[in-house]
Amino acid sequence: MEERKDYGPVTIGHLVGVIIFSLILLIGLVAYNSKSPRYVLSPDESLAHISAEAKQLDAPMMAEVVISNDSLYRIIDLRSPRLFMNKHIPGSVNIPMGRLFDKEFESIFNQHERINILIGGTSAESAIAYMMLNDEGFKNIRLVSFGVDFVLTNIIAKFAPLNGKYDEERSIYNYAKIVNETPGFSIDATAAPASVEETSAPVKKKKSSGNQESGGC
Amino acid sequence: MEHKKQLRIYLLLTAVFMVLAIIMFFLPDKRVDKELSPRTLIKLYNHGNAYYSVDKVAKMIIDENPALQLVDVRSEAEFAEFSLPGAINIPLEKILEKDEHNNYVWKEYLRPEKKITVFYSNGDLKAAQAWTLATRLRMDKVFMLEGGLNNWFDKIMTPEAPKATTATPEEYAAYEFRKMAKTFFGRANAGQAASITAEENANSAPVVKKKKVVSEGGGC
């Protein structure tokens, strides 16, 4: 009963205090959030997502998108504006890598109407942009394992993606064969394979020993 | 008087909050300590220093540059079939494997503080994914092999002569280097010459080093 009195009548001092308090709270909040973009996925979750590979378009699927002109898909060109102006995939939108997190493009990524296909000069750009957006929790994005030039010459001009279902991560050459048949200095011929075998072994050994250790504990 | 006292308390509280807010403003994101922010990562990529060209890597291998650590992120089967000299195999799926102390396994044998790590795969894609994860986890001095092994075989193992009419001296120099590099990496007619002494020892030096690392890991 006595304590209730402590609150007393509301004065201007009270109001000023509350207003200042909320203002500061707001400023702090805005300041904190402006540090975004932030990762939503942990590195392990991120790796699990990219290992699933369901979000990767191959050459025939890209050809489908370009040829069918399906409005469900939107092609996002990650290259510089200069390269984009020079030549680009019809209907694609230019968002350079460096401006991926710009506020003006947020509405393009933060939506659930269309699927954005990220494509850059190389598949690396597509992969990096995809991981950045995906790890921030954006959905409805796809990556491709080739660059814009590949689409222009080997899909749009004519459908000839070198190997039917083209994927850059497929080896084009038979590596071991070429190396074995390339004439070399004899010193390398003996030393190089040896070092490869030797270096590969420790990694495997290490892994197995590590497992045993953890199992033993 | 009572009111004045209250007002003082409120002002005091306000001041405390202000200080808290300012601290908060400068307090770095807790996750940022362990991880590079997306914006910085993209910036890092855009500076164009994320790649090592095939020529550069070939030169480093030939020079036996001890700072170079090639990491093959393809599958174990692909690695067994062919890999670049001196490369170690960490399949992409296993890149975040941790040891019993909850430390990333790669920290033990990649030694980012001493070595330059170059990830490679058949193309650009897998290497870029490995690069992104490693860079996000603040691993220093990591790079990708530009164009991957397909590009390596295009440029180094099957070099094309520059066109006589338009080629610059630099192009000719690059071609001469690639021709030399090709014979360095070729393995045909093994055991033809008998002079396998000093060079062999020099070549096997990094291997010995690797073994040490292994025993260290095993000892733990």
Added chain:
Amino acid sequence: MRKFNFILIVLIAGVFSFFACNNQAAQEEIVVGQTNLANESEALVNFLEKSGDYINSAESPSLIDANDVSENGKKYLVLDIRINEDYVAGHIDGAINTPANEVLQYLELTESAAAYEKVVIACYSGQNASYITSVLRMLGYGNVYALKFGMSSWNKATASHWLENISNKFVAQLEQNGNPKNAKSALPQLNTESANAYDVLYKQAFKVLDEGLNPAKIKAEEVFADPSKYYIINYWPLEQYAVGHIPGAVQYQPKKTLATSRDLTTLPSDKPIVVYCYTGQNAAFVTAFLRVLGYDAKVLLYGANFFMNGKMKSDPILGNAFSVEKINNFPLTEGEEPSKMVVKAGLASQKADEPKAGVPVKKKKEVSEAGGC
């Protein structure tokens, strides 16, 4: 002390609000439906026409001359699709013996076409190779070629197929009048249960390659016995068509007309179609294309050479006759595996002497060399 409780609560709430806040709005994942296409043939034709329109492009037919293969063979992957016996008896140096119906699998699983400047398919006469090349081209293998006239153009010893199949048998039955094209009708119905056009294409291509040339070829005797049973396509320029053609044959301008915007839909989907040209090779390209679309098309073997070779030789407008001049004298390699001869020849030491760094080593044969060692 209630006051402090109140302040404490506000404080805690405020602090929480800093951390609990996440500015990422929840997004819904779009689920891409896997419904099957309603009209597969239309989607397939649309895909083929908008992705280079191979059969109506300048690149068709993709034939390669024996001279070219002989000169640049080291840069090419040569797939020999003849039966193993004939392959062993004599083949192009470095060629790989692959059964005709396994060429696609070979390129998908074993050897990458992109590693070579060109992939050359060699058969007896050039027609089976053309048939397979056409399908591979549609699938996106942009550097595959058929060896013109097959092994018949390579060496006299392997030329029997062409030499035995040229004649003047039906030259008397030829017709000079023009015949009108059919009215436009629907495309053949396909039912591959695919969600997109490339899947339709792939399934159809696989089926066509798996069946092989047998259901897709026809001999001139059969056609001349009753031409009315077939819708016969004369795949020649008009002026040559006017010189003389199979009775009832309809002229279709090569490299232009087999598009939906032109005359593709004038082809009947309920009647066997026979396609013929001079040598049966261009017709094999067209036949493969039509069979992928679902038409019951057949290539007339050896083309006009089979029944009017003499007229083609004598008539200045016609040309394109097969003659002994087309047969080269390039070396044949005997044996089961390319490796055996290479090792025998001791090429390894030769190679060590000459650096030959400039020549791209993209060749199959030398593998075996390593295997042989």
